[in-house]
Amino acid sequence: MNSRIYLDYAxxxxxxxxxxxxxxxxxxxxxxxxxxxxxGRHMRALIEEARIRIKAALNWPYxxxxxSGASExxxxxxxxxTLKQCSISAVEHDAFLRAGIVPDILPxxxxxxxxxxxxxxxxxxxxxxxxxxxxxxxxxxxxxxRVREKNSLWFADxxxxxxxxxxxxxxxxxISAHKLGGPPGIGALLIRDWAKLKPFGGQxxxxxxxxxxxxxxxxxxxxxCENKEWFEKSAALREKLDQAILSFGGEIVAHQxxxxxxxxxxRMSGMVAxxxxxxxxMAGISISAGSxxxxxxxxxxxVLKAMGWGDKEAQEVIRVSFGRETTESDIDHxxxxxxxxxxxxxxx
Numbered sequence: 001m002n003s004r005i006y007l008d009y010a011x012x013x014x015x016x017x018x019x020x021x022x023x024x025x026x027x028x029x030x031x032x033x034x035x036x037x038x039x040g041r042h043m044r045a046l047i048e049e050a051r052i053r054i055k056a057a058l059n060w061p062y063x064x065x066x067x068s069g070a071s072e073x074x075x076x077x078x079x080x081x082t083l084k085q086c087s088i089s090a091v092e093h094d095a096f097l098r099a100g101i102v103p104d105i106l107p108x109x110x111x112x113x114x115x116x117x118x119x120x121x122x123x124x125x126x127x128x129x130x131x132x133x134x135x136x137x138x139x140x141x142x143x144x145x146r147v148r149e150k151n152s153l154w155f156a157d158x159x160x161x162x163x164x165x166x167x168x169x170x171x172x173x174x175i176s177a178h179k180l181g182g183p184p185g186i187g188a189l190l191i192r193d194w195a196k197l198k199p200f201g202g203q204x205x206x207x208x209x210x211x212x213x214x215x216x217x218x219x220x221x222x223x224x225c226e227n228k229e230w231f232e233k234s235a236a237l238r239e240k241l242d243q244a245i246l247s248f249g250g251e252i253v254a255h256q257x258x259x260x261x262x263x264x265x266x267r268m269s270g271m272v273a274x275x276x277x278x279x280x281x282m283a284g285i286s287i288s289a290g291s292x293x294x295x296x297x298x299x300x301x302x303v304l305k306a307m308g309w310g311d312k313e314a315q316e317v318i319r320v321s322f323g324r325e326t327t328e329s330d331i332d333h334x335x336x337x338x339x340x341x342x343x344x345x346x347x348x
Contacts, residue, residue, distance in 0.1 A: 004284045005330045009323035010132055010160060010263050011288055015219070016181040016324075022222035023183060026215035033212050034203065043214050050221035054188065057225045058167055058175075063191040065204045066217055070159045073174035073189035074126075075099040076208070077155050080198040081124045081172070088126040089114050090306035091136075093157060096126060110308045111257040112136035116143065121150040129168055130161040133290045133303045133319055134254045135263030137161070140168035153196060159187075161260060163224050164231050171196055177216070181324065182223035186216035230324040235261040237322055237331050244335040248342050253304065253317060262322045265290075268338070271345045273318050280318075283337045288319050 006014070015023075026046070031039035033047050047066075055064050067073045070093070078086055078099040087104040088096045091112060096103065103126070106118050112134050114127050125147055130137050140156075147154040156170035163180040167173055173190035177183060191197055194205070201209025238261045242252055245266050253265035268276060273289035280287050290301040304314035320334065 010321035
């Protein structure tokens with residue numbers, strides 16, 4: 001039995017039992033969904049059924065293209081949208097800077113919110129729904145209205161929010177299955193209007209090249225359709241953790257902002273995050289320092305710097321993120337460990 005406590009769900013989530021079953025069953029009947037024979041047609045039908053199920057679970061009435069994950073979806077939109085210029089918020093995921101496009105950067109305020117008055121005209125505007133480091137939820141309704149007033153297109157990275165809170169009224173939305181209990185290597189790009197994205201490739205209505213990963217797609221559908229009652233309970237867990245951190249002299253990143261209950265970042269003054277990670281890991285607790293994609297870097301978090309944090313303070317911040325398996329006893333153990341580490345730091 002694994003005695004470790006996993007609190008790094010924003011990096012990736014354990015695959016649900018239903019997703020595992022769906023994937024295993026799909027491998028047993030695997031055939032290329034583009035093949036014209038009966039086996040291929042059967043697999044094609046299963047993929048289309050999964051597409052319908054995912055759209056229904058997310059309440060998305062428009063188009064859905066299966067991709068290998070959020071990073072591919074990001075590259076697709078940035079490289080192939082119909083507008084010539086692109087602007088992204090200063091707190092977007094690193095994948096936006098690796099897509100081969102040099103975007104303009106839109107600043108955020110000290111609470112991590114985009115400033116609607118700064119939204120450009122006639123551009124692709126990329127603003128995430130929920131930040132993967134701080135949990136800050138962007139004001140979706142205001143953004144949707146302002147983007148349309150500017151005759152621009154809104155691309156929302158919803159990797160951390162899809163399946164948890166409602167999708168935004170955006171033109172493009174990227175989601176990743178492994179963030180919500182599905183397997184890695186599969187995700188989706190949600191598209192409001194086909195005409196806003198240039199087609200490429202032979203699969204997925206001509207918008208993606210490559211044989212569809214049918215087993216992963218069926219597992220994706222199983223995961224996203226699972227009951228989400230656990231998400232409602234996470235708010236109480238996060239509130240308990242927030243109050244404990246404050247009582248021990250810690251600092252909550254974006255404490256005044258609206259944050260998703262499953263993600264929180266905390267600063268322990270006087271101890272760098274790398275040391276904290278080692279001590280928590282030795283205590284059997286898995287957490288991270290900011291984004292998992294950059295947690296091995298010694299550089300300060302670009303997200304925190306964009307919010308006005310100094311290098312020293314930003315390097316003392318860790319991220320804790322919850323999932324369906326997180327229990328109150330897990331949080332209690334984290335709190336006890338934080339207190340012990342904090343007291344050791346003060347003595348030192």
